[in-house]
Amino acid sequence: MAHPHRAFAGGDARRGRGNHGCVDERGVLYCGAQSGACTPMPANLSPEYKAAEQAFRKAREPRERLDHLREMLRTIPKHKGTDHLQADIKRRIKALAEALETAPRKGAARGGPALVVRPEGAAQLALVGPPNTGKSALHARLTGSGAQIADYPFTTQVPEPGMLAWEDVQFQLVDLPAVSPAHPVAWLAGSLQTADACLLVVDLGHPECVEEVQAVHAILREKRVSLTERWPASDAPAPEEDEDPFALRLPTLLLASKADLAADEGAELAAFRELSGLRYPALAVSARSGAGLEALGPWLLRALGIVRVYTKAPGKPPERDHPFTLRRGQTVEDAARLVHQDIARTLKYARVWGRSGFDGKHVGRDHRVEDGDVLELHA
Ligand SMILES: Nc1nc2c(ncn2[C@@H]2O[C@H](COP(=O)(O)OP(=O)(O)O)[C@@H](O)[C@H]2O)c(=O)[nH]1
Numbered sequence: 322m323a324h325p326h327r328a329f330a331g332g333d334a335r336r337g338r339g340n341h342g343c344v345d346e347r348g349v350l351y352c353g354a355q356s357g358a359c360t361p362m363p364a365n366l367s368p369e370y371k372a373a374e375q376a377f378r379k380a381r382e383p384r385e386r387l388d389h390l391r392e393m394l395r396t397i398p399k400h401k402g403t404d405h406l407q408a409d410i411k412r413r414i415k416a417l418a419e420a421l422e423t424a425p426r427k428g429a430a431r432g433g434p435a436l437v438v439r440p441e442g443a444a445q446l447a448l449v450g451p452p453n454t455g456k457s458a459l460h461a462r463l464t465g466s467g468a469q470i471a472d473y474p475f476t477t478q479v480p481e482p483g484m485l486a487w488e489d490v491q492f493q494l495v496d497l498p499a500v501s502p503a504h505p506v507a508w509l510a511g512s513l514q515t516a517d518a519c520l521l522v523v524d525l526g527h528p529e530c531v532e533e534v535q536a537v538h539a540i541l542r543e544k545r546v547s548l549t550e551r552w553p554a555s556d557a558p559a560p561e562e563d564e565d566p567f568a569l570r571l572p573t574l575l576l577a578s579k580a581d582l583a584a585d586e587g588a589e590l591a592a593f594r595e596l597s598g599l600r601y602p603a604l605a606v607s608a609r610s611g612a613g614l615e616a617l618g619p620w621l622l623r624a625l626g627i628v629r630v631y632t633k634a635p636g637k638p639p640e641r642d643h644p645f646t647l648r649r650g651q652t653v654e655d656a657a658r659l660v661h662q663d664i665a666r667t668l669k670y671a672r673v674w675g676r677s678g679f680d681g682k683h684v685g686r687d688h689r690v691e692d693g694d695v696l697e698l699h700a
Protein backbone atom coordinates (compact mmCIF):
# COMPACT_ATOMS: atom_id res chain seq x y z
CA MET A 322 0.00 0.00 0.00
CA ALA A 323 1.17 3.49 -0.73
CA HIS A 324 2.60 5.38 2.18
CA PRO A 325 0.31 8.24 3.21
CA HIS A 326 3.12 10.69 2.46
CA ARG A 327 2.97 9.54 -1.10
CA ALA A 328 -0.51 10.95 -1.52
CA PHE A 329 -0.21 13.09 -4.57
CA ALA A 330 -1.69 16.33 -3.31
CA GLY A 331 1.50 17.80 -1.93
CA GLY A 332 3.79 16.26 -4.47
CA ASP A 333 5.30 14.21 -1.69
CA ALA A 334 6.20 11.37 -3.98
CA ARG A 335 9.24 13.45 -4.80
CA ARG A 336 10.65 13.22 -1.30
CA GLY A 337 13.53 10.85 -1.28
CA ARG A 338 16.02 9.06 0.84
CA GLY A 339 18.77 10.73 2.70
CA ASN A 340 21.06 9.79 5.48
CA HIS A 341 21.47 12.92 7.50
CA GLY A 342 19.43 13.69 10.55
CA CYS A 343 16.95 10.99 9.59
CA VAL A 344 14.15 9.98 11.90
CA ASP A 345 12.48 6.62 11.59
CA GLU A 346 8.85 5.79 12.26
CA ARG A 347 9.43 5.14 15.92
CA GLY A 348 10.90 8.58 16.36
CA VAL A 349 14.44 7.24 16.44
CA LEU A 350 16.86 9.81 15.19
CA TYR A 351 20.01 8.80 13.40
CA CYS A 352 23.22 10.53 14.14
CA GLY A 353 23.42 12.51 10.94
CA ALA A 354 26.62 10.85 9.80
CA GLN A 355 26.96 9.48 6.30
CA SER A 356 25.28 6.18 5.56
CA GLY A 357 26.73 3.15 7.23
CA ALA A 358 28.01 5.15 10.18
CA CYS A 359 24.59 5.94 11.64
CA THR A 360 23.72 4.96 15.16
CA PRO A 361 20.13 5.40 16.27
CA MET A 362 19.51 7.85 19.07
CA PRO A 363 16.14 8.20 20.73
CA ALA A 364 14.66 11.57 19.87
CA ASN A 365 11.22 11.14 21.43
CA LEU A 366 9.64 13.37 18.88
CA SER A 367 6.29 14.62 20.08
CA PRO A 368 3.06 14.15 18.14
CA GLU A 369 2.95 17.93 17.91
CA TYR A 370 6.35 17.99 16.20
CA LYS A 371 5.41 15.14 13.90
CA ALA A 372 2.26 16.95 12.86
CA ALA A 373 4.30 20.07 12.06
CA GLU A 374 6.76 18.01 10.02
CA GLN A 375 3.98 16.31 8.13
CA ALA A 376 2.42 19.68 7.33
CA PHE A 377 5.81 20.94 6.13
CA ARG A 378 6.23 18.00 3.79
CA LYS A 379 2.82 18.57 2.29
CA ALA A 380 3.11 22.33 1.87
CA ARG A 381 4.24 23.73 -1.45
CA GLU A 382 3.69 27.43 -0.94
CA PRO A 383 7.02 28.88 0.28
CA ARG A 384 5.50 31.07 3.02
CA GLU A 385 3.47 28.17 4.31
CA ARG A 386 6.60 26.05 4.36
CA LEU A 387 8.35 28.71 6.40
CA ASP A 388 5.51 28.78 8.92
CA HIS A 389 5.64 25.01 9.27
CA LEU A 390 9.42 25.08 9.73
CA ARG A 391 9.01 27.59 12.55
CA GLU A 392 6.40 25.34 14.09
CA MET A 393 8.81 22.39 13.82
CA LEU A 394 11.45 24.38 15.66
CA ARG A 395 8.98 25.44 18.33
CA THR A 396 7.75 21.91 18.96
CA ILE A 397 10.91 19.86 18.62
CA PRO A 398 12.01 18.35 21.93
CA LYS A 399 15.16 20.24 22.91
CA HIS A 400 17.83 17.72 23.87
CA LYS A 401 21.10 16.25 22.57
CA GLY A 402 19.38 13.66 20.42
CA THR A 403 17.78 16.35 18.29
CA ASP A 404 20.76 18.71 18.00
CA HIS A 405 21.37 17.94 14.35
CA LEU A 406 17.76 18.25 13.42
CA GLN A 407 17.38 21.51 15.34
CA ALA A 408 20.40 22.99 13.60
CA ASP A 409 19.04 21.81 10.29
CA ILE A 410 15.66 23.39 10.85
CA LYS A 411 17.28 26.68 11.87
CA ARG A 412 19.40 26.69 8.73
CA ARG A 413 16.32 26.05 6.59
CA ILE A 414 14.38 28.83 8.25
CA LYS A 415 17.20 31.30 7.72
CA ALA A 416 17.68 30.32 4.08
CA LEU A 417 14.02 30.35 3.20
CA ALA A 418 13.33 33.63 5.02
CA GLU A 419 16.23 35.24 3.17
CA ALA A 420 15.14 33.84 -0.15
CA LEU A 421 11.66 35.22 0.35
CA GLU A 422 12.93 38.65 1.31
CA THR A 423 15.50 39.25 -1.39
CA ALA A 424 14.31 41.62 -4.07
CA PRO A 425 14.28 39.84 -7.43
CA ARG A 426 16.01 42.59 -9.39
CA LYS A 427 17.29 46.03 -8.70
CA GLY A 428 14.42 48.45 -8.91
CA ALA A 429 11.85 45.73 -9.49
CA ALA A 430 8.41 46.94 -8.62
CA ARG A 431 6.95 43.64 -7.55
CA GLY A 432 7.74 42.29 -4.14
CA GLY A 433 7.11 38.78 -2.90
CA PRO A 434 9.03 35.58 -3.50
CA ALA A 435 12.24 36.13 -5.35
CA LEU A 436 14.66 33.26 -5.05
CA VAL A 437 11.90 30.76 -4.53
CA VAL A 438 9.05 30.62 -7.01
CA ARG A 439 5.50 30.10 -5.87
CA PRO A 440 4.17 27.02 -7.72
CA GLU A 441 1.47 27.64 -10.29
CA GLY A 442 -0.25 25.48 -12.87
CA ALA A 443 -0.32 21.70 -13.01
CA ALA A 444 3.33 21.22 -12.01
CA GLN A 445 6.55 23.14 -11.48
CA LEU A 446 9.55 22.02 -13.51
CA ALA A 447 13.04 23.30 -12.76
CA LEU A 448 15.51 23.76 -15.61
CA VAL A 449 18.77 22.45 -14.23
CA GLY A 450 22.13 21.80 -15.80
CA PRO A 451 25.69 22.89 -16.51
CA PRO A 452 26.41 26.36 -17.96
CA ASN A 453 25.65 27.24 -21.59
CA THR A 454 23.57 24.17 -22.32
CA GLY A 455 20.60 26.20 -23.57
CA LYS A 456 18.38 26.25 -20.47
CA SER A 457 17.41 29.88 -20.96
CA ALA A 458 16.94 29.46 -24.70
CA LEU A 459 14.54 26.57 -24.05
CA HIS A 460 12.74 28.56 -21.38
CA ALA A 461 12.32 31.52 -23.74
CA ARG A 462 11.10 29.34 -26.61
CA LEU A 463 8.71 27.26 -24.52
CA THR A 464 7.22 29.97 -22.35
CA GLY A 465 7.71 33.12 -24.38
CA SER A 466 9.73 34.57 -21.53
CA GLY A 467 12.47 37.09 -22.04
CA ALA A 468 15.00 34.83 -20.32
CA GLN A 469 18.50 36.10 -21.03
CA ILE A 470 20.43 34.00 -23.46
CA ALA A 471 24.11 34.46 -24.11
CA ASP A 472 27.10 32.46 -25.24
CA TYR A 473 29.00 33.17 -22.07
CA PRO A 474 28.28 31.18 -18.92
CA PHE A 475 26.31 32.34 -15.86
CA THR A 476 24.02 34.76 -17.66
CA THR A 477 21.02 33.68 -15.59
CA GLN A 478 21.14 35.15 -12.08
CA VAL A 479 17.69 34.70 -10.56
CA PRO A 480 14.96 32.10 -10.97
CA GLU A 481 12.78 33.03 -13.91
CA PRO A 482 9.29 31.54 -13.93
CA GLY A 483 7.22 31.11 -17.07
CA MET A 484 4.28 29.05 -18.23
CA LEU A 485 4.33 26.35 -20.89
CA ALA A 486 0.87 25.57 -22.22
CA TRP A 487 0.00 22.22 -23.69
CA GLU A 488 -3.61 21.72 -24.71
CA ASP A 489 -5.43 23.19 -21.69
CA VAL A 490 -2.71 22.35 -19.16
CA GLN A 491 -0.21 24.90 -17.89
CA PHE A 492 3.20 23.79 -16.69
CA GLN A 493 5.40 26.19 -14.82
CA LEU A 494 9.01 26.18 -16.02
CA VAL A 495 11.59 27.82 -13.81
CA ASP A 496 14.85 28.86 -15.45
CA LEU A 497 17.77 28.72 -13.05
CA PRO A 498 21.44 29.60 -12.98
CA ALA A 499 23.82 26.84 -13.97
CA VAL A 500 24.80 24.26 -11.38
CA SER A 501 28.55 24.45 -11.56
CA PRO A 502 31.55 24.35 -9.22
CA ALA A 503 32.87 27.48 -10.95
CA HIS A 504 29.88 29.51 -9.83
CA PRO A 505 28.25 28.27 -6.63
CA VAL A 506 24.75 29.62 -6.01
CA ALA A 507 23.83 29.37 -2.35
CA TRP A 508 20.07 29.52 -2.82
CA LEU A 509 19.79 27.12 -5.73
CA ALA A 510 18.83 24.04 -3.75
CA GLY A 511 16.35 26.17 -1.84
CA SER A 512 14.59 27.15 -5.02
CA LEU A 513 14.32 23.49 -6.05
CA GLN A 514 12.24 22.70 -2.96
CA THR A 515 9.01 23.76 -4.64
CA ALA A 516 9.66 21.85 -7.88
CA ASP A 517 7.79 18.70 -8.84
CA ALA A 518 10.48 17.58 -11.24
CA CYS A 519 13.66 18.56 -13.06
CA LEU A 520 14.46 19.09 -16.68
CA LEU A 521 18.18 18.34 -16.82
CA VAL A 522 19.46 20.22 -19.84
CA VAL A 523 22.65 18.78 -21.31
CA ASP A 524 24.50 19.72 -24.49
CA LEU A 525 25.62 16.28 -25.61
CA GLY A 526 27.86 17.86 -28.22
CA HIS A 527 30.02 19.47 -25.54
CA PRO A 528 33.20 17.45 -24.94
CA GLU A 529 33.02 17.89 -21.14
CA CYS A 530 29.33 17.11 -20.78
CA VAL A 531 29.73 13.92 -18.75
CA GLU A 532 32.06 15.57 -16.20
CA GLU A 533 29.82 18.60 -16.01
CA VAL A 534 26.74 16.52 -15.34
CA GLN A 535 28.61 14.57 -12.69
CA ALA A 536 29.52 17.88 -11.05
CA VAL A 537 25.85 18.88 -11.10
CA HIS A 538 24.97 15.69 -9.26
CA ALA A 539 27.75 16.15 -6.69
CA ILE A 540 26.68 19.72 -5.93
CA LEU A 541 23.04 18.74 -5.56
CA ARG A 542 23.91 15.72 -3.44
CA GLU A 543 25.66 17.99 -0.96
CA LYS A 544 22.37 19.83 -0.62
CA ARG A 545 20.51 16.54 -0.17
CA VAL A 546 18.81 16.86 -3.53
CA SER A 547 18.91 13.76 -5.69
CA LEU A 548 17.64 13.28 -9.20
CA THR A 549 15.82 10.11 -10.12
CA GLU A 550 14.68 8.47 -13.34
CA ARG A 551 11.55 7.33 -11.58
CA TRP A 552 8.51 9.48 -12.36
CA PRO A 553 5.27 9.34 -10.37
CA ALA A 554 3.29 7.57 -13.07
CA SER A 555 5.97 4.99 -13.88
CA ASP A 556 5.38 1.37 -13.04
CA ALA A 557 8.63 1.02 -11.12
CA PRO A 558 8.16 0.08 -7.48
CA ALA A 559 7.94 3.05 -5.14
CA PRO A 560 11.16 3.82 -3.30
CA GLU A 561 11.12 3.43 0.42
CA GLU A 562 9.76 6.48 2.14
CA ASP A 563 12.49 8.58 3.61
CA GLU A 564 12.11 9.96 7.06
CA ASP A 565 14.54 12.83 6.56
CA PRO A 566 12.17 15.77 6.12
CA PHE A 567 14.75 17.65 4.08
CA ALA A 568 15.83 15.05 1.56
CA LEU A 569 14.47 15.92 -1.85
CA ARG A 570 14.20 13.48 -4.72
CA LEU A 571 13.19 14.98 -8.04
CA PRO A 572 12.03 12.96 -11.03
CA THR A 573 14.24 13.97 -13.93
CA LEU A 574 13.92 14.15 -17.68
CA LEU A 575 17.09 14.66 -19.66
CA LEU A 576 16.73 17.26 -22.38
CA ALA A 577 19.51 16.71 -24.89
CA SER A 578 19.73 20.27 -26.19
CA LYS A 579 20.95 21.87 -29.42
CA ALA A 580 19.70 18.89 -31.43
CA ASP A 581 19.98 21.11 -34.53
CA LEU A 582 23.76 20.71 -34.25
CA ALA A 583 23.77 16.96 -33.67
CA ALA A 584 24.70 14.62 -36.50
CA ASP A 585 23.25 11.58 -34.73
CA GLU A 586 21.29 12.32 -31.54
CA GLY A 587 20.65 8.65 -30.83
CA ALA A 588 24.35 7.77 -30.92
CA GLU A 589 25.28 10.78 -28.78
CA LEU A 590 22.70 9.84 -26.18
CA ALA A 591 23.80 6.21 -26.14
CA ALA A 592 27.41 7.29 -25.63
CA PHE A 593 26.42 9.68 -22.86
CA ARG A 594 24.45 6.97 -21.08
CA GLU A 595 27.30 4.54 -21.40
CA LEU A 596 29.89 6.98 -20.04
CA SER A 597 27.79 8.57 -17.30
CA GLY A 598 25.84 5.53 -16.17
CA LEU A 599 22.72 7.75 -16.03
CA ARG A 600 19.40 6.34 -17.10
CA TYR A 601 17.06 9.30 -17.17
CA PRO A 602 14.38 9.25 -19.80
CA ALA A 603 15.48 11.64 -22.53
CA LEU A 604 14.19 13.88 -25.28
CA ALA A 605 16.39 15.43 -27.96
CA VAL A 606 15.33 19.05 -28.43
CA SER A 607 16.43 22.27 -30.04
CA ALA A 608 15.50 25.72 -28.85
CA ARG A 609 16.72 27.05 -32.19
CA SER A 610 14.73 24.89 -34.61
CA GLY A 611 12.02 23.82 -32.17
CA ALA A 612 12.71 20.17 -32.94
CA GLY A 613 11.46 17.74 -30.31
CA LEU A 614 9.70 20.40 -28.23
CA GLU A 615 6.18 19.35 -29.18
CA ALA A 616 6.74 16.07 -27.33
CA LEU A 617 7.47 17.73 -24.00
CA GLY A 618 3.93 18.65 -22.88
CA PRO A 619 2.36 15.23 -23.49
CA TRP A 620 5.42 13.52 -22.02
CA LEU A 621 5.12 15.52 -18.80
CA LEU A 622 1.38 15.03 -18.60
CA ARG A 623 1.80 11.28 -18.75
CA ALA A 624 4.89 10.93 -16.58
CA LEU A 625 3.51 13.12 -13.82
CA GLY A 626 0.19 11.28 -13.97
CA ILE A 627 -1.74 14.51 -14.46
CA VAL A 628 -5.49 14.15 -14.62
CA ARG A 629 -7.78 16.96 -15.82
CA VAL A 630 -11.20 17.38 -14.34
CA TYR A 631 -13.90 19.81 -15.51
CA THR A 632 -16.75 20.94 -13.34
CA LYS A 633 -20.34 21.70 -14.23
CA ALA A 634 -23.36 23.12 -12.45
CA PRO A 635 -26.63 21.11 -12.57
CA GLY A 636 -28.43 21.66 -15.85
CA LYS A 637 -25.50 23.59 -17.32
CA PRO A 638 -22.81 22.54 -19.76
CA PRO A 639 -19.33 21.75 -18.36
CA GLU A 640 -16.85 24.57 -17.91
CA ARG A 641 -14.32 23.57 -20.50
CA ASP A 642 -12.03 26.58 -20.25
CA HIS A 643 -9.99 25.72 -17.22
CA PRO A 644 -9.52 22.21 -15.99
CA PHE A 645 -8.65 21.47 -12.40
CA THR A 646 -5.52 19.36 -12.48
CA LEU A 647 -4.98 16.43 -10.16
CA ARG A 648 -2.67 13.43 -10.11
CA ARG A 649 -3.51 9.88 -10.97
CA GLY A 650 -5.12 8.17 -7.98
CA GLN A 651 -6.75 11.31 -6.64
CA THR A 652 -10.43 11.41 -5.86
CA VAL A 653 -13.65 13.38 -6.15
CA GLU A 654 -12.87 14.81 -2.72
CA ASP A 655 -9.46 16.08 -3.89
CA ALA A 656 -11.15 17.69 -6.89
CA ALA A 657 -13.75 19.31 -4.63
CA ARG A 658 -10.98 20.74 -2.46
CA LEU A 659 -9.51 22.50 -5.48
CA VAL A 660 -12.88 24.09 -6.15
CA HIS A 661 -13.41 25.16 -2.55
CA GLN A 662 -12.53 23.87 0.91
CA ASP A 663 -16.14 24.21 2.03
CA ILE A 664 -17.41 22.09 -0.83
CA ALA A 665 -14.90 19.38 0.02
CA ARG A 666 -16.11 19.42 3.61
CA THR A 667 -19.81 19.31 2.94
CA LEU A 668 -19.72 17.19 -0.21
CA LYS A 669 -22.48 14.56 -0.29
CA TYR A 670 -21.90 13.00 -3.67
CA ALA A 671 -20.86 13.83 -7.21
CA ARG A 672 -22.14 12.95 -10.64
CA VAL A 673 -19.55 12.00 -13.20
CA TRP A 674 -19.36 11.94 -16.98
CA GLY A 675 -16.20 10.56 -18.52
CA ARG A 676 -13.83 7.65 -18.29
CA SER A 677 -14.43 6.97 -14.62
CA GLY A 678 -18.22 6.94 -14.86
CA PHE A 679 -20.96 7.30 -17.46
CA ASP A 680 -24.07 9.41 -17.87
CA GLY A 681 -23.87 11.32 -14.63
CA LYS A 682 -23.40 8.29 -12.46
CA HIS A 683 -23.57 9.08 -8.73
CA VAL A 684 -20.27 8.53 -6.96
CA GLY A 685 -18.88 9.12 -3.48
CA ARG A 686 -16.01 11.31 -2.34
CA ASP A 687 -13.48 8.45 -2.58
CA HIS A 688 -14.20 7.83 -6.24
CA ARG A 689 -11.01 8.09 -8.32
CA VAL A 690 -11.18 10.55 -11.15
CA GLU A 691 -9.73 10.04 -14.62
CA ASP A 692 -8.37 12.45 -17.20
CA GLY A 693 -11.18 14.34 -18.91
CA ASP A 694 -13.87 13.60 -16.34
CA VAL A 695 -16.69 16.09 -15.87
CA LEU A 696 -17.91 16.43 -12.29
CA GLU A 697 -21.07 17.89 -10.84
CA LEU A 698 -20.43 18.39 -7.15
CA HIS A 699 -23.36 18.16 -4.74
CA ALA A 700 -22.61 19.62 -1.33
N1 LIG B 1 22.62 25.74 -32.07
C1 LIG B 1 21.95 25.98 -30.97
N2 LIG B 1 22.44 26.84 -30.05
C2 LIG B 1 21.74 27.04 -28.93
C3 LIG B 1 20.51 26.38 -28.68
N3 LIG B 1 20.06 26.76 -27.48
C4 LIG B 1 20.95 27.66 -26.98
N4 LIG B 1 21.98 27.82 -27.86
C5 LIG B 1 23.15 28.72 -27.67
O1 LIG B 1 23.88 28.27 -26.53
C6 LIG B 1 24.36 29.38 -25.77
C7 LIG B 1 23.88 29.29 -24.34
O2 LIG B 1 22.48 29.42 -24.31
P1 LIG B 1 21.70 29.77 -22.96
O3 LIG B 1 20.27 29.53 -23.22
O4 LIG B 1 22.10 31.12 -22.45
O5 LIG B 1 22.31 28.65 -22.00
P2 LIG B 1 22.13 28.47 -20.41
O6 LIG B 1 23.39 28.99 -19.79
O7 LIG B 1 22.00 26.98 -20.22
O8 LIG B 1 20.91 29.21 -19.99
C8 LIG B 1 23.86 30.63 -26.52
O9 LIG B 1 24.91 31.09 -27.36
C9 LIG B 1 22.71 30.11 -27.34
O10 LIG B 1 22.52 30.89 -28.51
C10 LIG B 1 20.01 25.48 -29.70
O11 LIG B 1 18.94 24.86 -29.57
N5 LIG B 1 20.78 25.31 -30.80
Ligand SMILES: [Mg+2]
Nearest residue numbers: 456457476477
Ligand atom coordinates in the same frame (compact mmCIF):
# COMPACT_ATOMS: atom_id res chain seq x y z
MG1 LIG C 1 20.72 30.67 -18.54
